[in-house]
Amino acid sequence: MATPLETWVNEAALLTKPDAVVYCDGSEAEYQRMIAEMLRGGDSYALNEKTFPNCYLHRSSPNDVARTEHLTYICSSDKDDAGPTNNWMDPGAAKHKVGALLDGAMRGRTMYVVPYIMGPVNSPISKVGVEATDSPYVVASMHIMSRMGKVAMDRLGTSNDFVPGLHSLGDLDPMRRYILHFPEEKLIWSVGSGYGGNALLGKKCFALRIASVMAREQGWMAEHMLILGLESPDGKVTYMGAAFPSACGKTNLAMMVSALESQGYRVWTVGDDIAWMKIGDDGYLHAINPEAGFFGVAPGTGMRTNPNVMAALHKNTLFTNVAMTPEREPWWEGIGDEPPAGLINWKGEKWDSSKGAAAHPNARYTVPAQQSPSISPKWEGPEGVPISAFIFGGRRARVAPLVYESLDWQNGVFIGAMMASETTAAATGDVGITRRDPMAMLPFCGYNMADYFGHWLEMGKKIPKPPKIFHVNWFRKGADGKFLWPGYGENVRVLKWILERVEGRGAAQETPIGYVPAMNGLTLDGLKISDEALKELLSVNSEDWDAELEDSKQFFAKFGERLPREIREEHEKLARRFERVANAAR
Ligand code: GTP
Ligand code: SPV
Ligand code: MN
Secondary structure (H helix, E strand, C coil): CCCHHHHHHHHHHHHHCCCEEEECCCCHHHHHHHHHHHHHHCCEEECCCCCCCCCEEECCCCCCCCECHHHEEECCCCHHHHCCCCEECCHHHHHHHHHHHHCCCCCCCEEEEEEEEECCCCCCCCEEEEEEECCHHHHHHHHHHCEECHHHHHHHCCCCCEEEEEEECCCCCHHHCEEEEECCCCEEEEECCCCHHHHCCHHHHHHHHHHHHHHHHHCCEEECCEEEEEECCCCCEEEEEEECCCCCCHHHHHCCCCCCHHHCCEEEEEECCCEEEEECCCCEEEEECCCCEEEEECCCCCCCCCHHHHHHCCCCCEEECCEECCCCCEECCCCCCCCCCCCECCCCCECCHHHCCCCCCCCEEEEEHHHCCCECCCCCCCCCEEEEEEEEECCCCCCCCCEEECCCHHHHHHHHHHCEEECCCCECCCCCCEEECHHHCCCCCCCCHHHHHHHHHHHHHHCCECCEEEEECCCCECCCCCECCCCHHHHHHHHHHHHHHHCCCCCEEEECCEEEECCCCCCCCCCCCCHHHHHHHCCCCHHHHHHHHHHHHHHHHCCHHHCCHHHHHHHHHHHHHHHHHHHHHC
């Protein structure tokens, strides 16, 4: 008798009509077959085998270089269950419409069946997914980004406990591109894109949109968070999860080379993008990284900003939409040297400065996690790591100070719900527009975000030792338009303050928005920063916050009666605290 997996694959094949169906085993030989297939396809190139062994450049279609949020849908039977922040289609209508695009989409192609585990092989928090795809690039990427093939088949056996995802490149026309999630069925359909989060269905589609629904049903959390361990001079490691929107610094923070290493502070990487968390027997929330690799933003990554990842990228790495030097080495803006003569840009053209950026701003590397020198010895532990702090953050030229601490869990949830950030090249659309992005989950929450806030509030009651909640902003700018804070490895100074606050130390001043470091609260030795800049970084400007209160009020109003009472309460309390400060000053 056919297993549930075989039944689903047969149905998918009946619909898409591939010439052949191949079940992937996850072997090195299979990886090399995928690469050979990609090289034959003509949009992939082998890089310099001396300096970048087993590394390849892939160029995606120029209209297919980032997630497409306007083409991403939550298909719940009730529109309200998707909420005001998601695109919605009726599940039946969606299957009819997109089924027509998938019908025969794999004719002349091979369907690769990729069973994969999200999470360490033996972790009780991990889950199995299966992606059927006609893209060898997706299969090769899944080899790096997940534990796939035989290990996943062994874990799945004849069970039906897996999340199926059907993916076809289709004709890559954005007019016929859809990324659909069926939260009730726990099913994913994606057609018309070969790029990142649109096509590697284990990542944003399963590990966030579908998993966020499962997490609420089952009492755990699926978040757009990096996971890091901060080692202190006594050798103790304190784990933190940080949620920043796409291209706002998660990978860089998780892999940082600490500016305070000589003082005994070091950062260990557990994950760089997604955290799945369950309450452990010790009362802490325990986090695993569901992924096995890093799909990181290349531009801005160099020896000065992220030497750990630079060291990791010299072998077994797939590069997408970067530029290539005449020596067949990858190149991008911010790598640390001037563009060499004879550079080929991400579109495959001879580059000169009139052509704009040589690498696409959302160019990426795909690298096995264990290649990072900063990888934590605990990163594959089945029990996950205990989380002591949550850090929210965004890209804000003004408003948000460098760091502040929430008053308590409920206030921390409100801070996350109120988050905003300037948009980046990680998704198509305008860049630099400030938008509200609660918990960095706006594009990734698979259900009504009002219920999601409710889930956060509920979790706070259930976790015996809840993480303390903080907010950071590395992107505040001065009057000259330049970043006030040096960022990158220097961010460890902020992590150190967070650690001290977790331990009940650390000098702070109370403000209406929460606790901000006292002027002498941050360890700044060895850093050149003016008192003026520091003051501005830590300042809470009430005019800015009045505008913030108004804008967030309008955002929260979208949720109507479904918005948890606690969020409204926190909003009112924040407004009152600002009023009190204003009255006292009068
Ligand atoms: P996704 O993979 O899209 O989820 O992004 P991410 O959150 O992991 O962002 P990443 O660390 O890749 O950083 C994105 C961009 O922000 C890169 O160009 C970085 O160079 C830049 N960046 C990261 N950290 C800092 C920082 O501390 N300060 C400044 N100024 N820029 C930073
Ligand atoms: C993001 O956009 O948050 C990413 C890249 O991590 S993608 O896989 O395309 O979602
Ligand atoms: Mn991300």
